Amino acid sequence: MGPTALITGITGQDGSYLAELLLSRGYRVIGLLRRTSTTSIERIGHIQDRLTLVSGDLTDEVSLINLLREFRPAEVYNLAAQSFVQVSWSQPVLTGETTALGVTRLLDAIRIVDPEIRFYQASSSEMFGRVRQVPQDETTPFYPRSPYGVAKVYGHWITVNYRESYGLFATSGILFNHESPRRGLEFVTRKVTHGAARIAAGLQRELRLGNLEARRDWGYAGDYVEAMVAMLARDEPTDYVIATGQTHSVRELCEVAFGTLGLNWEDHVVVDPALLRPAEVDLLVGDASRAARELSWRAQVDFYGLIEMMVAADRAALVG
Numbered sequence: 001m002g003p004t005a006l007i008t009g010i011t012g013q014d015g016s017y018l019a020e021l022l023l024s025r026g027y028r029v030i031g032l033l034r035r036t037s038t039t040s041i042e043r044i045g046h047i048q049d050r051l052t053l054v055s056g057d058l059t060d061e062v063s064l065i066n067l068l069r070e071f072r073p074a075e076v077y078n079l080a081a082q083s084f085v086q087v088s089w090s091q092p093v094l095t096g097e098t099t100a101l102g103v104t105r106l107l108d109a110i111r112i113v114d115p116e117i118r119f120y121q122a123s124s125s126e127m128f129g130r131v132r133q134v135p136q137d138e139t140t141p142f143y144p145r146s147p148y149g150v151a152k153v154y155g156h157w158i159t160v161n162y163r164e165s166y167g168l169f170a171t172s173g174i175l176f177n178h179e180s181p182r183r184g185l186e187f188v189t190r191k192v193t194h195g196a197a198r199i200a201a202g203l204q205r206e207l208r209l210g211n212l213e214a215r216r217d218w219g220y221a222g223d224y225v226e227a228m229v230a231m232l233a234r235d236e237p238t239d240y241v242i243a244t245g246q247t248h249s250v251r252e253l254c255e256v257a258f259g260t261l262g263l264n265w266e267d268h269v270v271v272d273p274a275l276l277r278p279a280e281v282d283l284l285v286g287d288a289s290r291a292a293r294e295l296s297w298r299a300q301v302d303f304y305g306l307i308e309m310m311v312a313a314d315r316a317a318l319v320g
Contacts, residue, residue: 002026004071008058008106009079010051013182014122016043018077018225023050025229030071032056032080043182058102064109068117075232077120078106081151085126086186088148099151100158107162107170115168118232121159123172124152125217125243125284137241137287138174160239169237176217176243176286178224179306181313188250189218190314192257193307197314199268200261206268210275212254215247217285220301220309230295243286244299256307261315 005022009015010031019029031044035055041048052071056063058080068076081099082088088095103121110117128136129145144150156172163170183190188209195207219242227242258265291297301309 092147100154103155
């Protein structure tokens with residue numbers, strides 16, 4: 001049996017891809033599940049029998065301490081969070097409890113139980129918000145524009161503080177937008193690919209979206225989890241921007257997704273002012289040159305391949 005890794009947020013998009021990758025490398029994988037009445041394990045159903053799933057919560061430090069003592073992981077990947085920007089406006093306190101303070105509780109549990117554990121924190125390009133420079137790299141100042149972004153900045157800096165104050169091997173991946181067929185329907189990429197597939201199948205007539213001019217640096221989640229594992233394999237912990245270095249607008253996203261299905265997006269997309277953010281972020285585009293240099297990491301799937309992959313998956317799911 002290889003090393004043990006604990007993944008929080010294992011039922012999410014990134015957690016499922018990361019679990020697959022670690023299993024392929026011989027890891028024993030422990031997945032933290034928050035106890036709810038409707039926990040969905042759809043994304044990890046195909047590997048569930050190879051995982052150890054345990055109950056715990058980032059709002060309960062005692063549960064985290066007990067889990068670390070029981071399973072003694074060599075690596076901890078913290079992917080759990082309230083991860084939807086729009087929801088953070090309606091649930092700002094909950095977002096802070098999990099996405100910000102949850103990181104502190106997990107780091108403190110590691111400090112108490114086993115300071116030799118290697119820790120990965122999922123930071124976010126949303127921390128840059130009203131950007132100070134384009135493109136953004138590891139030295140770019142943060143200016144978050146949502147409660148989610150603010151909470152992620154806290155999680156990022158508390159990780160740095162525990163690394164520098166307690167000597168923990170704690171590293172953050174500042175990941176730009178990364179998508180896949182496993183992305184939740186509340187995220188714009190999947191909303192578009194799923195909506196286009198439904199329209200092509202005659203199941204709906206229109207797709208309502210917010211700001212079509214918003215631009216993002218979109219990559220493939222399966223590529224990005226490779227970077228997470230590479231970060232914890234380094235001799236020294238540090239933080240990395242993980243991105244493609246290319247941006248595309250929501251308008252382009254619609255063009256590609258609908259075009260893949262032989263449709264004209266302008267016939268179906270309706271701009272809904274209710275879906276506009278209270279504060280939009282500026283041009284988020286990442287400079288991942290440090291990751292390329294030190295981790296030998298580069299995005300393998302480009303924007304067009306990613307959207308075509310997502311549309312194909314959504315179409316296949318509809319036709320059964």
